[in-house]
Amino acid sequence: EVQLVASGGGLVQPGRSLRLSCAASGFTFDDYAMYWVRQAPGKGLEWVARVRWNSGFTDYADSVTGRFTISRDNANNSLYLQMDSLRGEDTALYFCAKAMYLMPATGPLDVWGQGTMVTVSS
Protein backbone atom coordinates (compact mmCIF):
# COMPACT_ATOMS: atom_id res chain seq x y z
CA GLU A 1 0.00 0.00 0.00
CA VAL A 2 1.30 3.43 -0.94
CA GLN A 3 1.47 5.51 2.22
CA LEU A 4 2.80 8.80 3.54
CA VAL A 5 2.96 9.50 7.28
CA ALA A 6 3.76 13.03 8.40
CA SER A 7 5.09 13.87 11.84
CA GLY A 8 6.92 16.52 13.81
CA GLY A 9 4.24 19.16 14.27
CA GLY A 10 3.53 20.92 17.52
CA LEU A 11 3.34 24.23 19.35
CA VAL A 12 6.28 26.56 18.75
CA GLN A 13 6.98 30.18 19.62
CA PRO A 14 7.30 32.85 16.92
CA GLY A 15 10.84 33.10 15.60
CA ARG A 16 11.71 29.53 16.54
CA SER A 17 12.31 26.51 14.30
CA LEU A 18 10.61 23.18 13.68
CA ARG A 19 11.39 20.22 11.43
CA LEU A 20 8.65 18.14 9.87
CA SER A 21 9.18 14.61 8.58
CA CYS A 22 7.26 12.42 6.18
CA ALA A 23 7.86 8.67 5.96
CA ALA A 24 7.05 7.10 2.60
CA SER A 25 6.32 3.47 1.84
CA GLY A 26 4.84 1.31 -0.90
CA PHE A 27 6.52 2.97 -3.88
CA THR A 28 10.01 3.70 -5.24
CA PHE A 29 10.54 6.93 -3.37
CA ASP A 30 13.44 8.33 -5.39
CA ASP A 31 11.47 8.08 -8.65
CA TYR A 32 9.01 10.83 -7.68
CA ALA A 33 9.04 14.51 -6.81
CA MET A 34 7.62 15.25 -3.36
CA TYR A 35 5.71 18.22 -2.00
CA TRP A 36 4.58 19.99 1.14
CA VAL A 37 1.15 21.64 1.10
CA ARG A 38 -0.40 23.45 4.06
CA GLN A 39 -3.86 24.45 5.20
CA ALA A 40 -4.48 27.13 7.80
CA PRO A 41 -7.44 26.46 10.11
CA GLY A 42 -10.68 26.92 8.17
CA LYS A 43 -8.84 28.01 5.03
CA GLY A 44 -7.89 26.57 1.66
CA LEU A 45 -4.85 24.69 0.43
CA GLU A 46 -1.51 26.43 -0.10
CA TRP A 47 1.37 24.88 -2.02
CA VAL A 48 4.55 25.30 0.04
CA ALA A 49 7.51 23.53 -1.57
CA ARG A 50 8.67 20.86 -4.01
CA VAL A 51 11.79 18.70 -4.22
CA ARG A 52 12.82 16.64 -7.22
CA TRP A 53 15.55 13.99 -7.41
CA ASN A 54 17.55 15.27 -4.52
CA SER A 55 17.70 18.27 -2.26
CA GLY A 56 19.51 20.27 -4.93
CA PHE A 57 16.36 20.62 -7.04
CA THR A 58 13.81 22.59 -5.00
CA ASP A 59 11.30 25.42 -5.29
CA TYR A 60 9.15 27.31 -2.83
CA ALA A 61 6.12 29.53 -2.42
CA ASP A 62 7.06 33.19 -1.98
CA SER A 63 5.55 33.15 1.52
CA VAL A 64 8.19 30.71 2.79
CA THR A 65 11.22 31.40 0.58
CA GLY A 66 14.32 32.00 2.67
CA ARG A 67 12.72 30.56 5.83
CA PHE A 68 11.75 26.98 4.89
CA THR A 69 13.95 24.27 3.41
CA ILE A 70 12.60 21.11 1.81
CA SER A 71 14.88 18.09 1.61
CA ARG A 72 14.76 14.35 1.13
CA ASP A 73 16.71 11.26 2.18
CA ASN A 74 16.21 8.74 -0.60
CA ALA A 75 18.06 6.02 1.29
CA ASN A 76 15.49 6.21 4.08
CA ASN A 77 12.41 7.07 2.02
CA SER A 78 11.93 10.28 3.95
CA LEU A 79 10.91 13.85 3.19
CA TYR A 80 11.59 16.81 5.44
CA LEU A 81 10.59 20.42 5.89
CA GLN A 82 12.89 22.58 8.00
CA MET A 83 10.94 25.64 9.12
CA ASP A 84 12.90 28.57 10.54
CA SER A 85 11.86 32.04 11.71
CA LEU A 86 8.31 30.81 12.18
CA ARG A 87 5.43 33.31 12.17
CA GLY A 88 1.83 33.19 13.32
CA GLU A 89 0.69 32.95 9.72
CA ASP A 90 2.59 29.66 9.38
CA THR A 91 0.04 28.03 11.70
CA ALA A 92 -1.48 25.26 9.61
CA LEU A 93 -1.93 21.57 8.99
CA TYR A 94 1.03 20.49 6.87
CA PHE A 95 0.50 17.71 4.33
CA CYS A 96 3.22 15.83 2.50
CA ALA A 97 2.24 14.60 -0.95
CA LYS A 98 3.65 12.59 -3.84
CA ALA A 99 3.74 13.69 -7.46
CA MET A 100 1.88 11.41 -9.82
CA TYR A 101 4.40 11.10 -12.65
CA LEU A 102 7.87 9.60 -12.73
CA MET A 103 10.60 12.22 -12.81
CA PRO A 104 11.65 14.33 -14.65
CA ALA A 105 7.92 15.03 -14.99
CA THR A 106 6.00 15.87 -11.82
CA GLY A 107 2.26 16.19 -12.33
CA PRO A 108 -0.60 16.43 -9.82
CA LEU A 109 -0.51 15.10 -6.27
CA ASP A 110 -1.91 11.57 -6.19
CA VAL A 111 -1.01 10.42 -2.67
CA TRP A 112 -1.29 12.55 0.47
CA GLY A 113 -0.27 12.05 4.06
CA GLN A 114 -2.69 12.69 6.91
CA GLY A 115 -1.06 15.97 7.89
CA THR A 116 0.76 17.23 10.96
CA MET A 117 -0.40 20.37 12.78
CA VAL A 118 1.95 23.29 13.40
CA THR A 119 0.84 26.04 15.77
CA VAL A 120 2.99 29.16 16.07
CA SER A 121 2.08 31.10 19.18
CA SER A 122 3.66 32.63 22.25
Place this chain on the structure above:
Amino acid sequence: EIVLTQSPGTLSLSPGERVTLSCKASQSVSGNDLAWYQQKPGQAPRLLIYGASSRATGIPDRFSGSGSGTDFSLTISRLESEDFAVYYCQHYGISPRSFGQGTKLEI
Protein backbone atom coordinates in the same frame (compact mmCIF):
# COMPACT_ATOMS: atom_id res chain seq x y z
CA GLU B 1 2.38 33.49 -11.15
CA ILE B 2 -0.89 31.88 -12.19
CA VAL B 3 -3.84 32.79 -9.97
CA LEU B 4 -6.81 30.41 -9.97
CA THR B 5 -10.27 31.76 -9.13
CA GLN B 6 -13.02 29.30 -8.31
CA SER B 7 -16.71 30.03 -8.37
CA PRO B 8 -19.05 29.95 -6.71
CA GLY B 9 -17.68 29.92 -3.16
CA THR B 10 -20.52 27.81 -1.79
CA LEU B 11 -23.32 25.86 -3.44
CA SER B 12 -26.37 24.46 -1.69
CA LEU B 13 -27.71 21.46 -3.57
CA SER B 14 -29.61 18.21 -3.15
CA PRO B 15 -28.64 14.62 -3.89
CA GLY B 16 -29.39 13.67 -7.47
CA GLU B 17 -28.73 17.15 -8.86
CA ARG B 18 -26.11 17.96 -11.50
CA VAL B 19 -23.49 20.58 -10.69
CA THR B 20 -20.69 22.35 -12.53
CA LEU B 21 -17.85 24.09 -10.70
CA SER B 22 -15.70 26.72 -12.37
CA CYS B 23 -11.96 27.42 -12.17
CA LYS B 24 -10.55 30.38 -14.09
CA ALA B 25 -6.83 31.00 -14.48
CA SER B 26 -5.20 34.44 -14.71
CA GLN B 27 -3.11 33.19 -17.65
CA SER B 28 -3.16 30.16 -19.88
CA VAL B 29 -2.40 26.84 -18.18
CA SER B 30 0.09 25.14 -20.47
CA GLY B 31 -0.50 21.53 -21.43
CA ASN B 32 -3.82 21.61 -19.58
CA ASP B 33 -1.84 20.86 -16.41
CA LEU B 34 -4.91 21.37 -14.23
CA ALA B 35 -6.15 19.07 -11.48
CA TRP B 36 -9.21 18.87 -9.24
CA TYR B 37 -9.21 17.60 -5.66
CA GLN B 38 -11.96 16.75 -3.21
CA GLN B 39 -11.53 17.34 0.52
CA LYS B 40 -13.88 16.21 3.25
CA PRO B 41 -13.69 17.50 6.84
CA GLY B 42 -10.76 16.06 8.77
CA GLN B 43 -9.31 14.35 5.71
CA ALA B 44 -6.49 14.95 3.29
CA PRO B 45 -7.42 16.03 -0.23
CA ARG B 46 -8.08 13.33 -2.83
CA LEU B 47 -7.12 13.65 -6.49
CA LEU B 48 -10.17 13.47 -8.75
CA ILE B 49 -9.12 14.81 -12.16
CA TYR B 50 -5.77 15.55 -13.81
CA GLY B 51 -4.81 16.85 -17.23
CA ALA B 52 -8.06 18.83 -17.05
CA SER B 53 -10.19 15.84 -18.03
CA SER B 54 -8.65 12.51 -16.98
CA ARG B 55 -10.15 10.75 -13.99
CA ALA B 56 -7.76 9.49 -11.34
CA THR B 57 -7.76 5.84 -10.36
CA GLY B 58 -10.95 4.75 -8.63
CA ILE B 59 -12.90 7.96 -9.28
CA PRO B 60 -16.53 7.31 -10.31
CA ASP B 61 -17.57 8.33 -13.81
CA ARG B 62 -20.13 10.80 -12.48
CA PHE B 63 -17.11 13.12 -12.07
CA SER B 64 -15.86 14.75 -15.26
CA GLY B 65 -13.50 17.59 -16.04
CA SER B 66 -13.25 19.84 -19.06
CA GLY B 67 -11.72 23.04 -20.32
CA SER B 68 -8.49 24.43 -21.67
CA GLY B 69 -6.42 27.60 -21.64
CA THR B 70 -7.85 29.69 -18.82
CA ASP B 71 -11.31 28.20 -18.27
CA PHE B 72 -11.84 24.84 -16.61
CA SER B 73 -14.78 23.09 -15.01
CA LEU B 74 -15.63 20.06 -12.90
CA THR B 75 -19.04 18.47 -13.37
CA ILE B 76 -20.72 15.97 -11.09
CA SER B 77 -23.54 14.45 -13.10
CA ARG B 78 -25.69 13.27 -10.21
CA LEU B 79 -24.74 14.23 -6.67
CA GLU B 80 -24.52 11.53 -4.05
CA SER B 81 -24.41 12.19 -0.33
CA GLU B 82 -20.67 11.49 -0.15
CA ASP B 83 -19.96 14.19 -2.74
CA PHE B 84 -20.75 17.04 -0.36
CA ALA B 85 -17.27 18.39 0.31
CA VAL B 86 -14.88 21.15 -0.72
CA TYR B 87 -13.37 21.05 -4.22
CA TYR B 88 -10.09 22.67 -5.21
CA CYS B 89 -8.46 23.17 -8.58
CA GLN B 90 -4.66 23.34 -8.92
CA HIS B 91 -2.29 24.01 -11.79
CA TYR B 92 0.88 21.94 -11.67
CA GLY B 93 2.91 22.82 -14.76
CA ILE B 94 5.01 25.65 -13.35
CA SER B 95 5.89 26.98 -9.92
CA PRO B 96 4.27 28.24 -7.80
CA ARG B 97 1.84 25.34 -8.23
CA SER B 98 -1.04 27.24 -6.70
CA PHE B 99 -4.54 26.13 -5.72
CA GLY B 100 -7.85 27.88 -6.17
CA GLN B 101 -9.62 29.04 -3.04
CA GLY B 102 -12.13 26.18 -3.15
CA THR B 103 -15.84 25.63 -3.72
CA LYS B 104 -17.90 24.10 -0.94
CA LEU B 105 -20.83 21.87 -1.86
CA GLU B 106 -23.37 21.65 0.92
CA ILE B 107 -26.74 19.99 1.26
